[in-house]
Amino acid sequence: MPVGNALVGGVLRSPLHRAMSRSLLLLTYKGQRTGKEYSLPLGFARYTEDELVVIAGRPGGKTWWTNMRGSLPVRLLIAGREIRGEADLVKGEEAVARLGVYLAQHPRSARTFGYEPGPDGKLAQEQVAAAAAEVQVVSIRLKPSPDGRRPLSPGTPR
Numbered sequence: 001m002p003v004g005n006a007l008v009g010g011v012l013r014s015p016l017h018r019a020m021s022r023s024l025l026l027l028t029y030k031g032q033r034t035g036k037e038y039s040l041p042l043g044f045a046r047y048t049e050d051e052l053v054v055i056a057g058r059p060g061g062k063t064w065w066t067n068m069r070g071s072l073p074v075r076l077l078i079a080g081r082e083i084r085g086e087a088d089l090v091k092g093e094e095a096v097a098r099l100g101v102y103l104a105q106h107p108r109s110a111r112t113f114g115y116e117p118g119p120d121g122k123l124a125q126e127q128v129a130a131a132a133a134e135v136q137v138v139s140i141r142l143k144p145s146p147d148g149r150r151p152l153s154p155g156t157p158r
Contacts, residue, residue: 023106026077027054027140029087032067040064043109044078045102047139052076052085053098055109056136065089065136074140085142095137100128102137 028039042054056065068089076083090098100123103110107121113131117123123131 025052025054027064027087028075028077029064029067029072032072038064043102043106044140045098045105047098047101050142052140052142053102054087054138054140055099055102056138065138068136068138076140076142083142083145085140087138087140090137090139094139095132096125096129098139099132099135099137100125103128103131 023043024041025044026039027042028037030037045053047053056062068087071086071088074085074087076085103123107117110117110123110127110131113134115123115127115131
């Protein structure tokens with residue numbers, strides 16, 4: 001794990017997580033070929049009450065998202081709570097819709113992909129569609145907790 005990821009992961013696991021938990025989660029998964037467990041911090045957006053979106057910006061240099069094909073079981077650490085879910089790489093209109101929500105919640109991220117938000121701080125739909133063709137969009141469907149409660153309460157960071 002790169003040093004930056006290790007530092008951020010350490011903060012997310014600590015009592016100091018509140019400083020980063022509003023926009024970051026720690027994703028843990030098993031590599032499909034190796035079976036080795038990996039953890040990495042990622043920015044996230046809430047798509048629905050039971051679904052989160054993460055993206056792999058500049059995917060050419062990153063390979064973690066290649067494991068997300070076909071409903072991969074994952075563990076998430078969000079706001080100090082461990083939540084289970086299933087991650088899936090999404091494409092087409094599904095990716096456009098989810099990336100639109102992600103960019104609405106993280107407008108500065110658009111600049112990472114070379115897009116400049118308009119005066120209202122949002123990207124045009126054509127720009128979102130173009131960005132969705134360049135980045136990898138991963139949907140994470142959250143599983144209910146063992147006691148049957150919803151995985152993220154309304155007070156949990158978006």
